[in-house]
Amino acid sequence: MTQARHVVGKVGDIPPGSRKIVEIGHRSIGVFNVDGEFFALLNRCPHQGAPLCLGAISGTMLPAEPGQYSYGLHGRVLRCPWHGWEFDITTGEMIFVPDPVHARSYEVSVEPPELETFPIVVEDSTVVLYI
DSSP states (O other): OOOOOOOOOOGGGSOTTOEEEEEETTEEEEEEEETTEEEEEESSOTTTOOOGGGSEEEEEEEOOSTTOOEEEEEEEEEEOTTTOOEEETTTOBBTTOOSSOBOOEEOOOOOOOOOOOOOEEEETTEEEEOO
């Protein structure tokens, strides 16, 4: 199945650590810049439908030895604004309960800018540009 292409803005519109929420058809989608890489999640928490992409972006505590604290995934964790469920922005998976609960994710790509082109014709070994 062919996926439709939707332009959401320029790279500079979504600096590292930020997000942009866009409406595409009947879907609200958050596009996130995590250290220069772009990811997109459906703006709906799978728990109770909260606007997930409005939640705080942070890191989280990671498993560690007893008495030790390890903070990680900085800038990759999206916390649901209603109940605090945490999701990895880069995968959509819920932190610490990776399956089957996950946020719907979408493919994102950065494309070079479209350049203005002009028709060119070769006439009797002469290159001619038409503007």
